[in-house]
Amino acid sequence: MHIQDLQAQSVVTSSSEAQGRLGPVAVVGSAAIAAAGGGGPRSAPLRVDAQRNLEHVLRAAREVFGELGYGAPMEDVARRARVGVGTVYRRFPSKDVLVRRIAEEETARLTDQARSALGQEDEPWSALSRFLRTSVASGAGRLLPPHVLRVGVDQDEPAAVPAGGEQRVPHQRQGVTQPGHQVVSPRPAAEEEPDDDAGASELLEVVGRLVDRARESGELRGDVTVADVLLVIATAAPALPDPAHQAAASARLLDILLEGLRSRPV
Template identity: 60%
Template sequence: MGNTGTGAGVSGDQERTRRKNGPLRVDAQRNLRHVLSAARDVFGEQGYGAPMEEVARRARVGVGTVYRRFPNKEALVRYIAAEETERLTARAREALAVEDEPWRALEGFVQRSAAAGAGRLLPPELLSATAAAEPEGSAAVRVPQQRGAGTHELLSAVGKLVERTRAAGELRSDVTVADLMLVIATTPPRLEDAGRQSAAETRLLAILLQGLRANGR
């Protein structure tokens, strides 16, 4: 999985950025951690359309500090998206390791991923790519060869979850990888009250998961 502190387990783009910029001083490492943490929070709340200035403000650094590590917003978005893809892939593989309860494994994967805000941090093209690859009503698991191995590995792992749960008779026959990714990415409107927000998210996810189950059980 990705590591916001050191960049361990980074993607190809992340590794090239690290090599280009060279080793970081202690203060620069601290600033980078703050920037990455802030970027996850800001993009998770506002989407990838949020400005770099908001990331810098939340990280309590100057916007120039952000641009010294990431030459443009696209580079920062790619970094965060690749990191989230790695996290979600690891989570899907953990679910696959639970062999005796397919539905509980799939349900837990979706719940943990949605709670972590993964749907708002994955590569922006992911949902449209999976939807295009899986026509409505298709029972087959089709994994497109996306840009970058990380995305392909994620869709492959999620595809195995879908296939296994369907084979156990616990998932509707028409549910696809794209459907699962859409459920993870779906959130209710933002509410000012944190308690109401959490309750709304939990309720919406429960309804969506029930809709995925065979016979709506």
């Protein structure tokens, strides 16, 4: 008998023995797995799905927190992302982790916008105005981390927290508060968010240069601080159903705020 015949007989015998032990379905299934390139799980599509879910969650978190503040529940984020809340928690084990991720990204975006305004505008007022218009249009100012908004805050004043929320945003010296906030007692110092965050410090430094230049040129009121500028970009017009009306209202509000920042001849 030839070698080829011996090999064929061996294959047939092995298949018959396997069929006897496992049944025909198991043998066919094994052959199909082998033909597909192995029996291991195919993880690549899962990685793609996970990345897509992460992008949906981050986009939804920016929208929800931008509209409702950082007090919005994780369920709202999951609903906007069209995923289960368990999917959100698998990527972000707590709400604080998700809030920190969004706040860090938006702080970095605002820093880039401020630096771009410094580099592209020679006139101090034009640079400050450009930064304010760009940041308001992007909506990043409404997602600033709470401890950044504490710049220039009187420590003796109570803090404000979105109704039913966890993140605390203080009253500004100017007495402006966001709608839907209730006054609560300030937390102990040990619970404060860290003020030495590198990203926040960089933002304050770059915006401070914009403010200093505009003030030194005489175009910005002498009493305007970095905190005032951050307050402007964190202020939004009420949500309107018509996008064109919303854009017009936002632009009008910013024009009014900008006029309030400018110095007036004595």
